[in-house]
């Protein structure tokens with residue numbers, strides 16, 4: 008497959024390069040490298056540097072991590088992760104989160120701009136490593152996201168071994184009567200509530216920081232909302248509350264302001280919500296077979312490091328994964344009915360690059376951070392239960408590419424008048440033009456990847 012040979016070319020190219028400073032004398036090699044960079048197959052740190060100097064970019068920063076007054080162990084962790092400068096949300100939110108007395112915060116920033124790193128740094132900065140009991144709780148909507156955030160805590164806290172973390176997720180069974188010694192607990196709302204209430208593994212009165220990741224979905228989903236509010240009620244009045252998401256629908260935003268006392272607010276204007284680094288297109292088709300055909304043409308024309316393809320139903324996702332496998336793609340399938348452990352394993356394999364295509368339903372639309380995803384395909388456009396455009400899900404889905412300044416492509420498959428109408432409403436909502444793409448014209452497809 009073309010993808011494999013490219014992947015091999017990347018390996019060879021990367022092995023040949025001892026550092027990021029690119030010294031290519033041979034013209035052919037230079038052109039290969041340019042193509043690899045264009046297709047996001049090699050790291051191009053310059054791209055991030057350029058964006059961090061552009062005041063209009065969400066990666067823009069005027070401060071260094073040193074100026075954010077992080078503990079030396081955490082600075083080491085940040086630099087160890089290859090971060091050079093903070094992004095806008097990190098630079099703005101961290102001083103608010105680390106202020107004394109603690110301040111509450113409701114913060115919105117585009118997908119992939121470093122929100123997770125921001126609140127992880129806040130938690131790690133706040134804990135007292137000499138106290139061996141939970142002090143920070145972080146609640147995520149899914150098992151996979153809780154694990155992913157936990158990994159960031161581990162990496163960021165690598166040089167701070169006195170601080171430890173535990174996962175409050177299904178399947179992590181603790182002995183009755185035990186008291187947790189870890190300072191940070193990360194988990195999903197149901198288990199977190201049980202651990203604070205029914206089982207008393209955590210003394211909620213000692214919690215200083217409460218983080219709601221993907222806060223809008225935590226508030227908008229009935230079950231999650233009840234559980235999160237019940238946890239919040241057990242916490243001390245002065246416990247710091249931090250709510251983060253890339254999207255906040257208006258009703259959710261006002262609800263958030265009601266449950267968080269006296270918050271600092273970081274809010275995006277509607278037109279700032281989409282990232283310019285993600286190019287958006289649509290393709291006209293008449294049936295799912297035609298959509299599949301278009302997809303094959305796209306694969307034939309451009310080099311795709313890794314792709315995520317979103318379908319409306321498990322059935323379509325299963326069908327599409329089968330068709331792609333028949334075309335010799337290395338495909339992973341992820342949908343809601345799988346066991347959570349199975350889902351986490353699928354994501355791990357995809358993250359390691361064992362599969363190049365992930366076909367999924369909305370279960371994977373949020374938060375999952377896989378750097379090499381260069382293309383997101385909406386095989387079906389996201390709609391809510393009434394058939395209206397789900398703008399928030401659209402933004403989260405396309406945000407699986409274009410992570411932290413990388414370039415990304417989002418391609419929407421339109422297969423009826425109704426889905427054209429949905430697409431138009433999404434364009435209007437974000438005031439962002441989604442260009443038409445003719446997937447029978449291979450040259451045209453090739454151009455969009457440039």
Ligand SMILES: Nc1ncnc2c1ncn2[C@@H]1O[C@H](COP(=O)(O)OP(=O)(O)OP(=O)(O)O)[C@@H](O)[C@H]1O
Nearest residue numbers: 090092093094118119120121122123124253374411
């Ligand atoms: N200051 C930084 N410099 C370089 N890379 C960074 C920096 N901050 C975060 N990153 C990297 O950028 C990627 C996206 O970050 P992160 O997952 O925190 O974004 P996010 O805003 O939480 O995304 P989402 O909205 O999808 O949840 C991660 O791979 C992370 O390691």
